[in-house]
Amino acid sequence: MQDDISGWSEWDRNFSEIEEISSPSELHGLLTGIVCVTQVPTREEWQQILATLEVTEISDDAIAILTDETEDIAHALSEDELDYLPLLPDDEHSLSERVQALADWCAGVVLGFGLASGHLRAEEQELIEHLQDVASVEFDESDDDDEGEESYQELYEFVRLIPVSLSMGRQKIEVSESPLLQLFSAQKSADANNVVEMFTPHRPS
Numbered sequence: 001m002q003d004d005i006s007g008w009s010e011w012d013r014n015f016s017e018i019e020e021i022s023s024p025s026e027l028h029g030l031l032t033g034i035v036c037v038t039q040v041p042t043r044e045e046w047q048q049i050l051a052t053l054e055v056t057e058i059s060d061d062a063i064a065i066l067t068d069e070t071e072d073i074a075h076a077l078s079e080d081e082l083d084y085l086p087l088l089p090d091d092e093h094s095l096s097e098r099v100q101a102l103a104d105w106c107a108g109v110v111l112g113f114g115l116a117s118g119h120l121r122a123e124e125q126e127l128i129e130h131l132q133d134v135a136s137v138e139f140d141e142s143d144d145d146d147e148g149e150e151s152y153q154e155l156y157e158f159v160r161l162i163p164v165s166l167s168m169g170r171q172k173i174e175v176s177e178s179p180l181l182q183l184f185s186a187q188k189s190a191d192a193n194n195v196v197e198m199f200t201p202h203r204p205s
Helices: 002-006 008-015 024-035 043-052 060-078 095-116 124-135 146-159 162-167 190-199
Strands: none
Touching: 008 024, 008 060, 024 060, 024 095, 024 162, 043 060, 060 162, 095 124, 095 146, 095 162, 124 146, 124 162
16 A cells, blocks of 8 residues: 555556666656756656667656656755655565665666766765665575664665755756766767766676
């Protein structure tokens, strides 16, 4: 039931078959990372962004879900209540599934932030490194106990507000002014390549 309330069930139905992303949680992280830096992308801009990521098989309804959710994320990141929540499966799912989804979400945030921005403020390198560390977490079956559950909750609380820190005090730019729509074009520069390398977490194979 919590999956229905959080929106996970809807996202799983609409986005789980997209080969270019690991999971709906990674896509939610990608959205989050982007709007830490830019104004909310329009429906048309989302279509262009997804095309640059080679995601082409997506319905109009799914685009509408992305657009609406991005507006909600941007609002949550701008509020002082600190109520932003990653989109993750609920505790009816196995701990290993939830750990992987949290890792995917962190990877998505890092990638979205890097693709949209390409620069870090002085205090942000460490925040990005924290996300990269969690993105590389590997679940071991021996961790599937109460202690493992507690560790997962601690990781979740540790990273969930990092996007708020990345977003606050930043002058948001228009999507057209960001590298988002040019990054994968034939004219992409060496600097753009460095951005992708810098902000792509090292994921376990």
